[in-house]
Amino acid sequence: MGKDLLPTGGDGRASAEPIDLKKALEERYLAYALSTIMHRALPDVRDGMKPVHRRIVHAMRLARLEPGQRFAKCASIVGDVMGKFHPHGDQSIYDALVRLAQSFAMRYPLVDGQGNFGNIDGDNAAAMRYTEARMTEAATSLLEGITEDAVDFRKTYNEEDEEPTVLPGAFPNLLANGSSGIAVGMATSIPPHNAAEICDAALAIIDDPAVADERLLDFVKGPDFPTGGLIVEDQASIREAYRTGRGGFRLRARWEKEDQGRGMWTAVVTEIPYGIQKSRLIEKIAELIISRRLPLLEDVRDESAEDIRVVLVPRSRTVTPELLMESVFKLTDLETRFPLNMNVLSRGKVPGVLSLKQVLREWLDHRREVLLRRSRHRLSEIEKRLEILAGYLVAYLNIDEVIRIIREEDEPKKEMIARFELTDNQAEAILNMRLRALRKLEEFEIRKEFDKLSEEKTQIEGLLASEAKQWKTVRWEVSKVRQTYDPEKNPELGARRTTFADAPDHDLEDVHEALIEREPITVVLSEKGWLRAMKGHLSDYSTLTFKEGDSLKLAFHAQTTDKILLLTTGGKVYTIGADRLPGGRGHGEPVRIMVDMENDQAIVTAFAHDPERRLLLASHAGNGFVVAEKDIIANTRKGKQVMNVKAPDETKMCVTVSGDHVAIIGENRKLLVFPLSEVPEMARGKGVRLQRYKDGGISDLKTFAIAEGLSWRDSADRSFVKSREELAEWMGNRAAAGRMAPKGFPRTGKF
Template sequence: MGKSITPPGGDDEKGGQVLPVNLREALEERYLAYALSTIMNRALPDVRDGLKPVHRRILYGMREMRLLPAGGYKKSAKVVGEVMGNFHPHGDQAIYDALVRLAQDFAVRYPLVDGQGNFGNIDGDSAAAMRYTEARMTDVAELLLRGIDEDAVDFRPTYDGEDEEPVVLPGAFPNLLANGSSGIAVGMATNIPPHNAAELCDAALHLIGNRNASVDDLLQFVPGPDFPTGGIVVSPRAEIAETYRTGRGGFKMRARWEKEDAGRGMWSVVITEIPYQVQKSRLIEQIAGLIETRKLPLVNDIRDESTDVVRVVIEPKSRTVDPELLMESLFKLSDLEARFSMNMNVLSRGQVPNVLSLKDVLVEWLDHRQVVLVRRSRHRLGKIEHRLEVLAGYLIAFLNLDEVIRIIRFEDDPKAVMIAKFGLTDVQVEAILNMRLRALHKLEELEIRTEHDQLTKEKAGIEALLASEAKQWKVIAFEIGEVRKTFGPDTPVGRRRTTFADAPVIDLGDIHQAMIEKEPVTIVLSEKGWIRSLRGHLQDLGGLTFKEGDRLKRAFHCQTTDKILLFSTGGKFFTLDASKLPGGRGHGEPVRIMVDMDKDQDVVTLFAHDPARKLLLASTSGYGFTIAESELVANTRKGKQVLNVSAGEEAKICVVATGDQVAVIGTNRKMLVFPASQLPEMNRGKGVRLQRYKDGEISDVRVFDAGIGLTWTDGAARLHQRSITDLRDWIGDRAQSGRLAPQGVPKSNKFGVEGV
């Protein structure tokens, strides 16, 4: 419940009556008034002219100051003072900031203010103070104001009631979509990208001829935004279409770049256009910071060689770097790729905030143009009728010139006498009485009759126009066609700057590697599951220290760009990034905090991923299969279940499956050799039986080529080798028991070489 409050000036102050006020209702009423004021008078543009009040007042104020495109410039401070004093009762800096943005060719696609002096730049430098800069209107601004003196739009009193300002501009230019807009109101916001004016005119002309056209039809003319800074839109066409259908969505923008030959096999990347609203200086600082922190190992240096055009040079680390891969890594980490979120929230019909589609915006602009045409035509018709009335009076005066002169000379009230004698109107008599004597020569009568005929003909044309909606749309189409000629694709200002393309398909793994500096490392895993990464390829591991009671389980060489695969006794594979493993200081970190491995499971092996290999996996019960190593990469901490094991079993074997023969040995010391072709290749499962056991379980597996033979090392590190002929007594079929291993096989029943 709201509380009652006593307003200031109660009984104690003036002895007046205490008026209870419901606090909730008072706050709701005042906040609503504030919200409406922000939405209507500050943040959201009008769909008809695409302007917010401050921009509209700036343009109207400049017109009142006669700052036309063909005229001279005046100090921005004078413009700001006039606008603030007459129309916009807010801070001068806010008005100047709005004026500056209208003059920045990198901020608006078609500037409305022609600035002279420092109006800022794409690096983010601010404009000079208003006392140092000068301004006048552009041709686009003149189009927006065309016909404003012809009763084209409504006017309202200014904030002090001493003057009037337009509610909306006539808007002969599709400004809302051509220049875009952005703003944050209360509970809503707007963000509209710039577009190509010629394309908008084409879409509007299509709508005039076919009001039932869909947004998809209009997208044949308006393929997407046309940003003043150029760049490339890489969003899918379907996503762009949905954005224009709903009025909400986004566009993914990328910088435009090219490979430039630097001679002797060297090259560099030159960026010529950057995404809209990205400050070039901050972009370069961002990329330089990434280079310094070694997050862009493919990039050696960046430098800014820009003048009045953008030229940012990026040097690769070496000539062997793939330019596409280098740029994809830059797009992923820097603002060379940005997203423009569109929210076409505007004041529909100048009154109702609403999110409109592309078609809705164009329809409302066309309807406004029709209203402006009708109002201008009626205004002109009124002027013509008034002039015809005056001309008719002139003709009567010329036909009775001597009598008119006599009446003027001798009558006390010539006006009343002339009205009574000739049947003239008050307007006609006033015009005759105000006529100059030099207008009484004979040629003037002919000129009056000629003008009368011309105006009569023009009046008939306007009346026909007002009576026919088809003729009105024909005139509007002609006006839009003239705008299209002025801003056509063959003109410097009308040429499309932003293009469309599909982002190149680059493997995410390649991009990931491109963002990691490639260095040799040695990965060390202890028996208790502590893992670390030592810089360089260490040959002597005798100096490694471990926690008390712990010792080395597995160590191998790889690169920081490699993926590390971990195989658990539960038959799961987990994936680790070599670059993200803890450094060599101390004893590392438990691998269990990096992956979600069950507490009752342990690590079988750990190795660097090679997607070109095949592996043989087997459980303690002697079941197994082969699998392509490319199928083992897991994308989450939970890992990827590959080898299914039953209760009481564990995954035990993971070896490289290169060869045409398989040698299996069990803990019962029996060995079996069979063709590798008898093993299936699977992606997941229990597999098939490799060797049968009455007592014991599988101990080790080796895949080898029959032409080379089977090799192993004994406890004294001596190498043993048996040809396929020597192994004929052990050759059989998969799932047999085998026979006792040959002499020389270690008592551990291991072939003496790590699996992978």
């Protein structure tokens, strides 16, 4: 059956050819990848354009849509581009055309649009039959000299026409307007920059080709986005990004505080980060307010007209505007990161990541190449014209003889060539002359034009012979572009829109707390390690219920903004945000689900974090040390190892440090009192011996002020206090054995 379906040769036999599928797929995928990289996704470093943009601008030039001239329907432009140059869908061409006209997408638009070209809210442009377009000044400077053999042309896809492989590019389009694209196995992301700054950096390279990358950043401060905003990246990473061609920039919205009177205020956002849709941004903020993830924020209003005005209303006048904005920046796109990946087609052929200096160097080399090609083209035109002028001069001096030859000879052209030693072109030009030109054909005019062109020819030949003169001319051309986009002469287009600032140095803890609604809770931990948070500060714990066989281990008051620290017998500390604890309905959840706790470890204690406190940790064997509570916070589920203990020893005690002395009692009921100063403070370790035991271990531990005396309560809840004098026989050095506890000390061996 299958054999009958195979294609057959002329003799009727099957002519299927076996191929290696792996090899065939590799070849085809490579062809696709190369096509995407070279002809779709990556811009050319010389003119900063991808083929679709280049073809749109070229088609508009052919349609004579110059600035100041008529507009043409976008449908007509798209039709031209699709029919002659770009064999892809009309919508993709129109989308590219629309983007070239959007002032919020392009720092220097290449298309001047008339009609609805979309907006920053993300609304689409009107259909192409309703909108009109023409080129801007930036687009015409990209095309400058294209008719003077400045660049190579190639056949179009149907070989009926020709298109430029690259534009002359007098305007530094790659850096000025930026570019982004995703190819196969590589991507590009270049932010827009300020044209005047780019020109200044380019002039610095012409003046000193060995100029350091660092020096260029005195001119190019960083990206300059059409939508403004603030760059809060530190200078060191900006320099590194431009030096390597890879990096990124933290970009924030611009905002200001507006007083509403009587102590009330609002924060008003006037510029949003580049590439962010305003409507989607406001929706996201509103969602966060509804889900109570932005507890400092009461409301968000969009009061934008032509300009941007997003009003953020705080829930309380007591909160600082900076902290409110910091919490909004943390959770929304009012702060974004714009990546820098200067992956471009070097010399139009080789994809690679270039540094700022390399990109400018390649653009300048291209400008010099364009200058040389235009100069050679002009030179050949001058030589042709000089040849014809020399012929006219001969004709003028022998006008009567020329007229006779034309009237009487059968082959006047041959006769003239032979008689006056003319070239073919000269004879043809004389024969094609109109009779009315005879009146104008005065020797003075011919000689004047001849001398002028001869002088220009000498200048061009001098330019082609001297590299120094070539760079001088390129420098003059770049300076001319610099003047067009000078921030002082043309502030509307040239002035920098994105400025630089240092991000306010708010403590991340403050911001984290600002994102959580502050409510009182009671944290409940059971003996079997089940954790929950009851609403409010409970005073009676006897009403709490537990699973069968389980009971209360400890409970304490906290706030939802607190961090809860758990210390295990293995000497590890785990951190859980109080806002993430399961609610009070039911019995909560096992701690082991919330953190990665070893099965053979149990919880020693739990408490709400206070960064100002110090803790005294002790193991069963009597080792211990003091640790600052701020040093034991764990940032991951794995926890943080604080006390090093080896089995069978384990972490047993954790008490808050206060006063100046330590009282420690062992399971052997021996009590020892010694100065706290003898216990070292460290962030992690085994600690030092606090009390020596023959067998057994520690029973209880306490720190106190010796001036106030050592106190404890017995089983009948009576209070006992021993003064410094009364404690004299139990006072000693750290690591001593101690003496039997005084009379009245509880049988439990606990203080």
